[in-house]
Amino acid sequence: MSQTGTPADAPRTAVSTAPQSPAATPGGPAAAPVPTTDGRAAAHSSSGPLSDGGLVQLLTPDGERVAHPEYDRYVAHLSDEDLRQMLRDMVLVRRFDTEATALQRQGELALFAQSLGQEAAQVGSGRALRPQDHVFPSYREHGVAHVRGLELTDLLRLFRGVDHGGWDPTSHGFHLYTLVIGSHTLHATGYAMGVQRDGAVGTGDPERDTAVIAYFGDGATAQGDVSESLVFAGVNQAPLVLFCQNNQWAISEPTTRQARVPLAARAPGFGIPAVRVDGNDVLASYAVTAQALERARTGGGPTFVEAFTYRMGAHTTSDDPTRYRAAEQEALWRRRDPIDRLRTYLVARGALPDEFVASLTAEADALGEHVRTQVRAMGRPSAASMFEHVYATPHATVEAERAWFESYESSFLDRAEGSPR
Ligand SMILES: Cc1ncc(C[n+]2csc(CCOP(=O)(O)OP(=O)(O)O)c2C)c(N)n1
Ligand SMILES: [Mg+2]
Numbered sequence: 001m002s003q004t005g006t007p008a009d010a011p012r013t014a015v016s017t018a019p020q021s022p023a024a025t026p027g028g029p030a031a032a033p034v035p036t037t038d039g040r041a042a043a044h045s046s047s048g049p050l051s052d053g054g055l056v057q058l059l060t061p062d063g064e065r066v067a068h069p070e071y072d073r074y075v076a077h078l079s080d081e082d083l084r085q086m087l088r089d090m091v092l093v094r095r096f097d098t099e100a101t102a103l104q105r106q107g108e109l110a111l112f113a114q115s116l117g118q119e120a121a122q123v124g125s126g127r128a129l130r131p132q133d134h135v136f137p138s139y140r141e142h143g144v145a146h147v148r149g150l151e152l153t154d155l156l157r158l159f160r161g162v163d164h165g166g167w168d169p170t171s172h173g174f175h176l177y178t179l180v181i182g183s184h185t186l187h188a189t190g191y192a193m194g195v196q197r198d199g200a201v202g203t204g205d206p207e208r209d210t211a212v213i214a215y216f217g218d219g220a221t222a223q224g225d226v227s228e229s230l231v232f233a234g235v236n237q238a239p240l241v242l243f244c245q246n247n248q249w250a251i252s253e254p255t256t257r258q259a260r261v262p263l264a265a266r267a268p269g270f271g272i273p274a275v276r277v278d279g280n281d282v283l284a285s286y287a288v289t290a291q292a293l294e295r296a297r298t299g300g301g302p303t304f305v306e307a308f309t310y311r312m313g314a315h316t317t318s319d320d321p322t323r324y325r326a327a328e329q330e331a332l333w334r335r336r337d338p339i340d341r342l343r344t345y346l347v348a349r350g351a352l353p354d355e356f357v358a359s360l361t362a363e364a365d366a367l368g369e370h371v372r373t374q375v376r377a378m379g380r381p382s383a384a385s386m387f388e389h390v391y392a393t394p395h396a397t398v399e400a401e402r403a404w405f406e407s408y409e410s411s412f413l414d415r416a417e418g419s420p421r
Contacts, residue, residue: 008162038357048256048259048260049218049255049258049261049262050256054262054276055280056068056070056071057277057281058072058284058287059283059342059345061336062341063343063344063348071284071287071291074287074288076139076292083283084346084352084356086123086124087339087343087346087352088363089147090282091339092360092367093123093152095204096152096366099372100112100371101114101313103156103371104159105317108160108219109156109317111316112195112317113159114312114314115140115142117309117310117333117338118143118245118247118282118338119143119339120282121245121279122142122143122144122147124282125286126148126203127286128287128289128293129173132200132209133212133293134173134188134195134212135175135213136185136212136213137175138177138184139178141177141215147172148172148174150174153362153374156371156378156379162380175188181219181223181225182225182229183264184214185225185229186228186229186411188213189240190231192302196236196237196239198254201239201296201298201299202299204299210240213241213289213293214229214242215356216243217244217247218244218248218259219250219253220244220250221259221263222250222259229242233272233302234271234301234302235271237302238301239299239301240303243305243307244263244304246263247279247310248309248311252303252319252323264304264305264306276306278307278308279338280309281338282341283342288305289305302340310336312333312337333382341351384406387401387402
């Protein structure tokens with residue numbers, strides 16, 4: 001089986017949660033891996049990280065709705081209008097991605113990390129959140145940020161380098177982007193334990209009961225921080241959803257080089273139930289996350305969600321994936337585009353009127369214009385500003401470094417003459 005022959009087409013009704021029985025691993029119990037010299041063969045087996053067992057799916061790649069005995073109830077209340085709004089979120093975020101990438105190429109951003117291909121995992125899970133819930137993202141969760149109501153251009157201040165990357169995490173329940181891989185799962189676990197100790201779990205009050213969700217990648221699961229988070233979350237029954245977007249790549253390292261079992265299979269060893277979901281299926285992503293959040297809010301403890309998806313673009317604008325992955329693999333996953341899937345479903349239902357499509361296109365164009373204008377208006381920070389906000393109070397070493405830097409800068413002729421560099 002080739003690496004591209006992966007799950008999204010295959011499973012339709014497999015149930016993969018094990019909330020009552022953490023030992024039951026989604027995708028089946030992890031069979032002893034077959035030792036190989038290159039470490040890849042086992043990954044392609046039925047027990048490897050690309051195994052096609054146990055993915056929850058409600059919409060097939062052809063946009064067909066399939067019944068699911070456990071998860072249908074989590075989406076039963078969604079109207080056609082709700083689904084159109086999910087489509088809208090995904091389309092707008094993709095436009096944001098496209099504009100930000102172009103701005104990086106024009107020299108307006110230093111770097112950008114797209115969410116391209118992961119819109120369904122992000123919008124589906126994000127829409128299952130309640131206002132009081134708290135999100136700990138990594139760095140490409142633009143879809144979740146958008147659903148939480150953040151101004152998307154605020155995300156770009158970090159990528160332009162005009163500040164250290166920040167917004168008020170409490171205003172939208174959306175923490176700061178974190179580039180240190182996996183570290184924020186520890187912050188999320190600690191925060192969730194705090195929520196638990198504040199008595200905001202299991203009260204029965206839907207306005208009060210709170211869940212925390214951490215988004216991280218397949219590569220992050222190989223980090224020690226994530227293991228420690230799983231230990232603490234499991235032992236303390238923290239109200240936490242560990243949402244792993246397995247986009248199959250950690251920069252140039254495929255999942256097959258990071259695990260010999262499905263990533264979700266790691267969680268039961270920590271006493272945490274896990275579920276694998278088709279991450280290109282916005283409905284399934286919504287349903288699985290809604291269940292996990294409900295468990296967290298009601299005192300049922302943490303859940304590990306593995307959203308199986310694909311990073312359709314480069315890791316960041318500094319990366320060239322043609323150097324390490326096959327064009328056929330990219331083409332295969334383009335045919336599983338998460339936006340096309342929902343659009344096809346809505347069209348088949350007669351639930352996507354032309355007026356909606358026209359107004360969404362206009363809205364996306366307006367967003368593009370807005371992003372371009374806002375980013376260009378951000379200007380450039382003074383070089384000296386890098387010394388600000390290092391410490392809350394004056395610090396002798398930072399002051400000495402600032403003085404040295406200012407003197408160094410003024411030693412350049414053009415700077416001395418006052419022309420900007
Ligand atoms: C602790 C740490 N080690 C290494 C890096 C360099 N690095 C940046 S992104 C990345 C890959 C992360 O892959 P994954 O967790 O799958 O997330 P994805 O980028 O695919 O969303 C690495 C190794 C880092 N930022 N932090
Ligand atoms: Mg990844």
